[in-house]
Each structure stands twice: as C-alpha cells, then as structure tokens.
Amino acid sequence: VGLENKQLLEIQELIQKDKDHLWHAMSRYNEKATPLIGMRGEGGWFFDVNGDKFFDGVSGLWCLNLGHGRKEIAQAAYEQMVNLSYFPLTLSHIPAIQLSAKISELLQGSYTTFFSNSGSEANETAFKIARQYHIQNGHPGKYKFISRYRAYHGSTLGALSATAQANRRIKYDPAVPGFLHVPPPYSYRSPFGEHVPDSDLLAADYIDQVINWEGSETVAGVILEPFISGGGVIIPSKEYLKRVAEICKKHDVLLIVDEVVSGFGRTGEMFGFMHSEGVQPDIVTMAKGLTSGYLPLGATAVRSEIYEKFKENGKQDHLRHISTFGGHPASCAVALKNIEIIENEGIVDRVSRLGESILLELRELESLDKVGEVRGVGFLFGIELVEDKKLKTPASEECMVNVIAACKKKGLIIGRNGDTVPGLNNVLIIAPPLSSTEEDLRFMVQVIKSVLREGC
Ligand code: PLP
DSSP states (O other): OOOOOHHHHHHHHHHHHHHHHHHOOOOOOOOOOOOOOOOEEEEEEETTTTTOOEEEHHHHHHTTTTTTHHHHHHHHHHHHHHHHOOTTTTTTOOHHHHHHHHHHHHHOOOEEEESSHHHHHHHHHHHHHHHHHHHHHOOTOOOOOEEETTTOOSSSSHHHHHOOOHHTTTOSHHHHHHHHEEEOOGGGGGGEEEEEEEETHHHHHHHHHHHHHHHHHGGEEEEEEEEEEETOOOOOEEEEEEEEHHHHHHHOOOEEEEEETTTTTTSSSGGGGGTTTTTTOOOOEEEEGGGEEEEEEEEEEEEEHHHHHTTTSSHHHHHHHHSSSSTTTHHHHHHHHHHHHHHHTTTHHHHHHHHHHHHHHHHGGSTTTTEEEEEEEEEEEEEEEETTTTTTEEEEEHHHHHHHHHHHTTTTEEOOOOOSSSTOOOOOEEEEOOOHHHHHHHHHHHHHHHHHHHHH
16 A cells, blocks of 8 residues: 555554553563554454555454444444433433343343443453352352353453463462362363263263362352353353253352353354253353444343342342443443344344354365364354374464464454463464455455465
8 A cells, every 4th residue: 555654654653652652452562563553444344554454353352243334333322422421320221221121032031131341340240149149049158150261251350260261360360269160161172081972061060070079058150151262262062051051050050151252143143052952041241242342331131030139128138239331321222223233134143054154164174284173153263273183282383373474464364362371372263243244254264274275
C-alpha cells in the first residue's frame, strides 16, 4: 500500500507511543516487534494502520461472532445511550429485564440472571452464589470447586484459581483456597492410557472419585466448559457432560457451565451444553458472544430454585455482590440486538452445517506427518501439531510460531494455546466469526492447508 510520508510519520509516532505506554495482554515485551494496530473492520476482515487486510480467524478473542460493522447493533447502543445513559442494577431498567427473560428462554429452563462486565466476573459471581446457596440450603461445609486441568476460567484471582494452566498462574499463585483440579477428557493424550476406550467417561468418573475422597459435604460445585477452548480445543463425547451432570446431582454439587466461549452459537447449538441431551446446568456463565464483542457484558444465569434460597429475609441472605457497570443499559440493548440477529439469520444452524464441512476439510490434514489430530465442533477448531506422529511429540515452539506467522503473511489471523509446559502449547486454534461468508471460510481453510503443507 502506497502510504504518504506524512502518514508513515504518524504511524511511527503511534508505534512509539504504543511501546512507551500501552501494556499488551499476554505479550512478552519485545523492543523489535511492531504492534499490529487495527484501524477498521468489515465483516470478518480488518485493516491495520498500514492498510493491510486480514481475515480474523479467531474472532478477536473468540467474541466478534457477528463480525465488524453491524449498524443495527451500533444503533441499539446509540439509542440506549441517549435515552438512559447509565442506570444501576440495584434498581432496574428495561433492557436488563428483557435480556434476563431472553436468557432464561434460550436456556430452556427457568433462570435468574446477575449481570457483570466479563467472563471472569461472571465466574466469580457463580462461585460466590454457589457458596452462599449451600450455606442457606443447610450445607455450610460445601465450599470447594472442581475444575479440569487445561481449563481457563478467567484472570481474576478466583477465576484464575479454577484455571489450571501453569503459564497463567506462575508468579500469581498461591491461588484462592478450595479449588481442585481433575484430568480433562482429552482422549488424544489421555492420562488414563493410550487407546483406552471411553477415556472421557473415565475422566468424568474421576470427578466422582474426587468428590468421594474430598467428602461430598465439602464440595460446592464443578465448573467446566462444554468444550475446553483456549486449553487446546478438547472435544469430549456427548456422554461426558451427561455423566458429569449425573455425578453432580448425586452429590448435591452445583454444575456450573462456563459458556463464555461456547455460548450463542459458537459450537452449532445456542449453548455448548445443549449437545448433551437432558443436561440442565445449575449455573451458566456467559460473556464474549453475548454481545458479539460490541460492548462488554458478563452474565451469570442461575436456576430459579437456587435463586429462591436468596429470597430469605435474614440480614445477610441476599447476594451482597455488586458491579457498577454490570448490566449497563447499552450493553444489554446490544446483547438483545445481537441475539435477535443470531435468531433471525439462523446463525446457529448455519454454524452447525458449515462447521461440519470445514471440519471434514481440515481433517484431510491428518494425513500430514506434523498433524497429530484435528478437532472441532461448530466454528471452533483445533489442529494439534506434532514432531513425531507415533510418539505424539509436540511440535516445537519455532514450528508453532512459523505456522502462525505464515498464515498472517497470507492475510489470515489464527491463534494457539499457550503454556510454558512443553506439550501444552502445540494446538492451532481457529474460531472464525459465525457470520463469515462461505467465500471467507474457503479462504481461511485454503490458507491453513497451504501453510501446513509447506511445512514449518
Ligand atoms: N471463561 C472462558 C472459557 C474464557 O475463554 C474466558 C476468556 O477467554 C473467560 C472465562 C474470561 O473472560 P474475560 O476475559 O471476559 O474475563
């Protein structure tokens, strides 16, 4: 792109200010690296300050589900902001009322929702609700939470304590007491042994054992994503979540389903747990796709029977938890419009249909020596790279970096799981906007195929 000198100077100045003042998330400081500065977006594509164009194969941080530039969503925010710019949820406002009712309808049960600003906060809220619920339900000893290794549940200290990825926690531990971890249903690298049938069900049964070992009277909840996303796209059978739900029920342990990534169509169902028939979570947490990333919003939806326990009139029986901006009127208005579009455009069915054919295409890559396994559900894909297919030796850091850089060079942004532990950082992650055109999706698949076939 032919940029004029003045523009080039302005860009240089921006880069310098970025380096001097802007702290980037999850990034190692690198004097030589140039930050990618986004300027403008169109659907699933964005342009940087140099005018270079990229297809966003990870939807920002898995949140830009309807892509850039939906005027109806911006209009909903604008109208709400000029009408009622801010209103606290110690009181009430119409978009929050309507959104809480809509969430209950989408969850196909009777749910009451507490709003916050992010996925981390939604999970923190869930933990506090679960502990208080058990106390008010006559089981004050139930305070522990179980989550899986590889899980990511957020960056705040409680949510980070449920998170079990070394790279996220080193130098921030010790964690909040009361969080336990169990093996994930990761059949490709099962801790229960090679080629063990139904190893994901063994992982579910392990939760049962841990609850017994700990004493069920001490366990408040199990928190899990229906499909581990950032931890390497781990896709168990539909039976896994059913089994975990049964175990939770048996022990009076709350099933907290983290739908921060998987909610609102990402996996080809409105919510990820809906792939497992008959599962009705006690608590569902949401963020990201709730607003397609247009404004921040987190939500913690709680089965109404649980909420009932907070209606007692003791001095401290209500939920003493508050978020100034949680459930901001503009964020709720944006979420309502976002959900309306998802429903009107049949996004969920589209993701299910197109996702299956993309997965089939990507699976062809399993014939390559360096591709250990291709996994996916809906528009959430993981490609696990290896050095030695038989031994499943994880691909080197250099290989991972090269593949991602080669995709970027061809105009495609993809992600990866990241950990300092070798073997836990070798999965490419692909999660395009749910509204991507078929042409865009073909471009994405073709770039990935060509890069992986070239080698690293
Ligand atoms: N839960 C899951 C599964 C996530 O992937 C994330 C973020 O990536 C979070 C929770 C935390 O969300 P947030 O970054 O909005 O706090």
